[in-house]
Amino acid sequence: xxxxxxxxxxxDGVTISFGAKFARSDQFKTVFREGMALVEAAATxxxxxxxxxxxxxxxxxxxxxxxxxxxxxxxLMQLASWLLIRRAVSEGELTPEQAVExxxxxxxxxxxxxxxxxxxxxxxxxxxxIEQSVKLQERxxxxxxMLDGRELPPDADRPLETQLSRLRQAxxxxxx
Numbered sequence: 430x431x432x433x434x435x436x437x438x439x440x441d442g443v444t445i446s447f448g449a450k451f452a453r454s455d456q457f458k459t460v461f462r463e464g465m466a467l468v469e470a471a472a473t474x475x476x477x478x479x480x481x482x483x484x485x486x487x488x489x490x491x492x493x494x495x496x497x498x499x500x501x502x503x504x505l506m507q508l509a510s511w512l513l514i515r516r517a518v519s520e521g522e523l524t525p526e527q528a529v530e531x532x533x534x535x536x537x538x539x540x541x542x543x544x545x546x547x548x549x550x551x552x553x554x555x556x557x558x559i560e561q562s563v564k565l566q567e568r569x570x571x572x573x574x575m576l577d578g579r580e581l582p583p584d585a586d587r588p589l590e591t592q593l594s595r596l597r598q599a600x601x602x603x604x605x
Contacts, residue, residue, distance in 0.1 A: 451572075452515045452516060452518055452519030453519045457515065457516075457519075460512070460565075460568060460569070461515075461516060463565065464505075464508055464509060464512045464565055465509065465512070467505065467558070467561055467562060467565060468506075468509050471502065471505055474554055474558060475501075475502070478554065479498065479552070479554070482494075482554075482555070483495070483498075486550075490550045490551070493547070493550055493551060497548070497555065497559060498555065500559075501555070501558055501559050501562055504538075504562050504563075504566055507535050507536060507537060508537075508562070508565055508566060508569050510531075510534075510535050511537065511573065514528050514531050515576075537566070537569065537570055538566070538570075
């Protein structure tokens with residue numbers, strides 16, 4: 430006779446994938462909707478008001494706009510791909526093995542990968558979209574690591590401390 434696990438689910442010897450269960454959860458559906466809405470909002474902005482705002486910028490601000498809008502688009506496409514793959518697995522359109530193969534094509538950056546330029550020179554709406562995309566990226570990276578059973582490094586949320594630590598290692602205590 431099969432027993433019950435602590436969660437109340439039947440314990441019949443069948444392992445339930447946390448990733449598959451999560452992809453069917455309300456939490457995932459919320460992240461999915463937010464991610465897809467952000468992709469749509471960015472596309473609408475970049476194809477409309479963003480183009481008008483970009484034409485008004487002078488170099489080097491126009492270069493910063495082009496660079497950051499491209500980084501935004503790339504970031505959002507990677508995130509949308511991750512979300513779509515996870516959803517496809519939960520809906521039975523992909524096997525977990527196929528999903529692993531597809532996810533190898535996605536390049537989620539390491540935690541702390543932020544826009545490099547001074548964003549203050551960019552139009553407010555673009556800055557807002559960049560900020561929202563970075564926050565979504567951080568959530569997806571955490572979810573990806575959690576779903577794959579990986580732990581976040583202890584200094585993942587402290588990039589400055591990480592850099593200072595590297596300087597100390599390279600140059601000794603005098604780098605403080």
